[in-house]
Amino acid sequence: MMFRHLFKLIWNKRxxxxxxxxxxxxxxxxxxxxxxxxxxxxxxxxxxxxxxxKKVWSISYDNGLLTKNRDSLNIFYDNLYKSLKAMPQIxxxxxxxxxxxxxxxxxxxxxxxxxxxxxxxxxxxxGADYQKVWNIKLVAxxxxxxxxxxxxxxxxxxxxxxxxxxxxxxxxxGKLIGDYDDKExxxxxxxxxxxxxxxxFWPAGNAMFTRLDTGYFxxxxxxxxxxxxxxxxxxxSQLYKFMTNTMKNSVEIQHLSEMRDAKNEVTIIxxxxxxxxxxxxxxxxxxxxxxVLWYNINKRRSEIGLRRAIGxxxxxxxxxxxxxxxxxxxxxxxxxxxxxIQFPLLSVFNIPASVYIVAMLLSILFIxxxxxxxSLYPGKQAAGIHPAIALHEE
Amino acid sequence: MIRLQNIKKVxxxxxVETLAINGINLDIAKGEFLSIMGPSxxxxxxxxxxxxxxxxxxxxxxxxxxxxxxxxxxxxxxxxRNEKLGFIFQSxxxxxxxxxxxxxxxxxxYRNSSAKERKRLATExxxxxxxxxxxxxxxxxxxxxxRQRVAIARAxxxxxQIILADEPTGNLDSAMGNEIMDILINxxxxxxxxxxxVTHDENMAHKTHRLVRLxxxxxxx
Numbered sequence: 001m002m003f004r005h006l007f008k009l010i011w012n013k014r015x016x017x018x019x020x021x022x023x024x025x026x027x028x029x030x031x032x033x034x035x036x037x038x039x040x041x042x043x044x045x046x047x048x049x050x051x052x053x054k055k056v057w058s059i060s061y062d063n064g065l066l067t068k069n070r071d072s073l074n075i076f077y078d079n080l081y082k083s084l085k086a087m088p089q090i091x092x093x094x095x096x097x098x099x100x101x102x103x104x105x106x107x108x109x110x111x112x113x114x115x116x117x118x119x120x121x122x123x124x125x126x127g128a129d130y131q132k133v134w135n136i137k138l139v140a141x142x143x144x145x146x147x148x149x150x151x152x153x154x155x156x157x158x159x160x161x162x163x164x165x166x167x168x169x170x171x172x173x174g175k176l177i178g179d180y181d182d183k184e185x186x187x188x189x190x191x192x193x194x195x196x197x198x199x200x201f202w203p204a205g206n207a208m209f210t211r212l213d214t215g216y217f218x219x220x221x222x223x224x225x226x227x228x229x230x231x232x233x234x235x236x237s238q239l240y241k242f243m244t245n246t247m248k249n250s251v252e253i254q255h256l257s258e259m260r261d262a263k264n265e266v267t268i269i270x271x272x273x274x275x276x277x278x279x280x281x282x283x284x285x286x287x288x289x290x291x292v293l294w295y296n297i298n299k300r301r302s303e304i305g306l307r308r309a310i311g312x313x314x315x316x317x318x319x320x321x322x323x324x325x326x327x328x329x330x331x332x333x334x335x336x337x338x339x340x341i342q343f344p345l346l347s348v349f350n351i352p353a354s355v356y357i358v359a360m361l362l363s364i365l366f367i368x369x370x371x372x373x374x375s376l377y378p379g380k381q382a383a384g385i386h387p388a389i390a391l392h393e394e
Numbered sequence: 395m396i397r398l399q400n401i402k403k404v405x406x407x408x409x410v411e412t413l414a415i416n417g418i419n420l421d422i423a424k425g426e427f428l429s430i431m432g433p434s435x436x437x438x439x440x441x442x443x444x445x446x447x448x449x450x451x452x453x454x455x456x457x458x459x460x461x462x463x464x465x466x467x468x469x470x471x472x473x474x475r476n477e478k479l480g481f482i483f484q485s486x487x488x489x490x491x492x493x494x495x496x497x498x499x500x501x502x503x504y505r506n507s508s509a510k511e512r513k514r515l516a517t518e519x520x521x522x523x524x525x526x527x528x529x530x531x532x533x534x535x536x537x538x539x540x541r542q543r544v545a546i547a548r549a550x551x552x553x554x555q556i557i558l559a560d561e562p563t564g565n566l567d568s569a570m571g572n573e574i575m576d577i578l579i580n581x582x583x584x585x586x587x588x589x590x591x592v593t594h595d596e597n598m599a600h601k602t603h604r605l606v607r608l609x610x611x612x613x614x615x
Contacts (some may be wrong), residue, residue, distance in 0.1 A: 005496070005503055131514070238574040306487045311447055311476025311504035313469045388443040391483060 006324050010331070017091060017328055020292050024332035028367050029287045032340050034278045034360035035366070039269060040351055041201040050204065051101065051134035053230070053256040054281040055091070058100065059243055060252045069080035074214045080246060084225060089235045092132045092226040095212050097125035100224060101197035102135070102259035111208065112178030113166045119180075120385060122197070123205040125216060130209070132197070133226045139163075139191030141173040144211045148189070154210065157190040162206040186210075199263040268331040286374050297385075304382050305390025314383035321382050323356055324376035326368065395556065396422040396445055401454035403440050404613075409578045414440045416611040424555070427582040427589045429599040432608035438592040439560055441608065446479055446558045447471050459555060476504050478569070480549030480587075484561035486541045488533040494520065494544050501552045516557060519547035531587040539570030546577055550587070559591040563598055563613055566595070575601055 010017060040142055077095070084093045097106040099122070113232030130136075131143045148155040153176060163172045176185040194204035212220070227235070236253055243251040297304070304317055312320070340360050344353035415437045436535065440567050443449035444456060447463060450509040456463060466474065480501075488497050498516040498553045502509050507515070523543040533541055542562060549557050563571030566606060576596050581587050591602065599605050607614050 002503055004509065005499075008496060009489070009491055269430070302485075302487055303489055306481075306489070307480045308472070309446065309475060311472050311500040311552075313472035315469070316472070316504070383465040386449075388440075391441060391448070391487060 002320065003193070003323070003327075006327055007322065009196070010324060010327055015023060020289065020325075020328050021182070021332045021335075022293070023288050023335050024329050024367060024371065025284055026053060027282060028336035028363055029339065030278055030331060031123060031366050032359055032363040033047050034275060034337070036343070036351070038359045039362070040355045041271065043352070043355060044203050045194065045200050047196065047203075048193065048221055050193045051136050051198065053101065053134070053260055054255040055227050055229075056133060057225050057227060057231075057236075057239075058103070058254045058256060058259070059225065059239070060254070061221055061243060061247045062249045062251075063221070063296050065245050070218075071215070073217050075081040077217050077220075078258075080223075083242070085244075089231040090225050090229050091129050092129050093227050094127035094129040094133045095217075095220055095226050096127060096130060096222045096224050097212070097220070098222055098299075099124060100222060101195060102199070102256055102263045104221075104314070109208075110180045111166075112180075112182040113175070118162065118165060118206060121208050124209045125178075126209050127211045127212050133193070133224050137193040137197060138193045139193055140171070141188070143190055144209075148211050148214060151187070153187040153188045156186050156211075157192055157209040158188055159192055159194050159204060159207040161194050161204055162208065163191045165206065165221065182191060184229070199260065199267055201267040255342045270344065282370070288377065289325075289371065289374040293321070293375050294381070297382045298323065300382075301385055301390040301393060304385045305387040306392075308385070308387035309391065311371065317385075318379040318383035320373065321379040322375045325379075329367055337364070395424040395426070395459060396420070396590070397455075397457040398441075398445070399440070399455040399457075401444060401451045401456065403444065403449070405454045409506075410440045414611055416443070417454075418613050420606065420613070422588060422589065422590060424588055424594070425456075425582070425586045426604065427591070427602040428606060429591045429602040430592060430606045430608060431539040431591050431596070431599050433565075436608045437611040438608055440591050442558050442560050442590065445556075446481060447475055472504070476501055476552065478555050480552065480554040480555060482545050482549050482559040483564045484564040486533070486538075486545045488544055488548075489540055490533050492532075492537070493529065494525065494531050497544055498551050499535065500548060505552070515551050516547070519551040520544070522581075523552065524546045529551045535615070537570075538566050539573055542566060542574050543577065546574070546581075550581065550585075551554070554587070556588045558589070559589060561592055562595065563593065563595060571595070571598065598602075 012023075027042070031173070079141055081093055081095070084090055097107060099107045100107075107123045107125075109123045109309055111121055112118070116236070121172035128144055128146070131138070141157070143157070144155065158166075158172065165176070166172065168176070172188050172191055173186050177188060178185055193209065196202060196204050197207075240251060240253055243253075308314070337360060340356065340363070342348070344356040398418055401415055401418045402413070405412045405414055405485065410556060418441060432438050435493065440449065444451050444606040445458075446535075447458075461475060463471065469548065489500070495513065495516050499512045499517055503513060509612040509615075516530065517526065523546050525540060525543050525570075527534065528540065535542065546562075557578070562578070564573050566574060578589055578591070579601060581588050591598070594600050
């Protein structure tokens, strides 16, 4: 019954409460944005990485030999592969396109299946031992074999996300899929676990893997090696010398663990800055709410005195003021939720609806806690107003 | 109905000590209409606040309806005020953001009565003061006399045994003041409500059963 009475009182004073309502609405939208980011990052972070980067080094080179003959070039790279593989500190070796995990390169394409276009799809051009280097887990089918070089349809492998989008829970192995223009059909031979190639906080997205054929060597400039435990700076130096002598040109060796840190920082640093800015805003809003409630109580001393006279105890006056603040917060949150719910409904930024829903719930909880905390002390002060004094102030 | 025994009230600040009420003894019978008069600052309102349990005496004992309320908690005092006492103030103390009916319903909000029951009782109370045609008005849309009648309706809606009125006609012209006084007299006569009224107006005071005069915190008549 008190709730109805308070709602009526608040509704009749909606113009006076406009500032309070606006502050809560703006805070909710900011908090919703922060929690949307955090939920999005957390959901991605909690998913498995899908590969093992810790002992992987990337070697980027620029082949200075300028070998034009294709067969000679193939022999050259085959020998290089064997030389690297023969090194005792190296466990696995693979050639790769530029867009390997944690690199800053991307290559995407589109696929066609049953008249439906899937775009974008991250396209990875990979060597035969790419799976071994990264320890990528196969979910279905198989990895590339040498005979895949001569099949009628180009064989390729997709990740779980793309498989679910294309076939749901159905089987993908052996299915023919159209390329970007739907002119050439390619055959799915395997499904691998998703790999979070852009860092811990970003989704794997759709991905496809095609076999690096010998014609690709002319433009290739990246090798990935998986080293053994004993591989240290001395070995890195030897490897660098070997590669420089082989390529007759500049070479760069990077540890994937460092590349991962750099990639994650690109997400973490702006997020921390955003949270700090939002925190300052929330502190200001909290002080504002506190001030507005305090001011309202001082303006309503006679009403509080009257309520005490006609039967309200100190604690019920305090409770009333906290409830009023919570009702006002609810009114603002209803407007805020109307705007916020548009994000999952319209699939804004192509982010899963669950991210927005969780962020909305967290924001609602946060705002209620904020308003509750800000109204607690003014409510307590109101309870302490002496009715006899308050009723004689006018 | 109300028994005050050797009531003293002292207001203290860091530097000054003011004796507002100095040893007042007063017995008010059930159904009595008593007025309290005296110059400004003589302690009339303080005495009324003490009777209304809005203020505590520094010394002395107060009994209402044979109950010693000195040991009552804040919760119990609030319940007691709600059930036994009705208040009327010089400046009405209506909530301007609530309609007349809602203002009158206020004391019932602190009881376990349904919305329907509250509306019925508030409407009845407003009928008694002749304002049944102003239920949906806001206080700012009413005259001073009408506002005070709303305040009276609010005071009687819970059917209290005692009404404490602090200069109820103080802000009204004589015609409106008489109207309010008539309502209070009828209430006392017909409902048997005990009324204690603080006033500056001799004419109004002489309409009551008994007149108590205060001077410098002491009873002189």
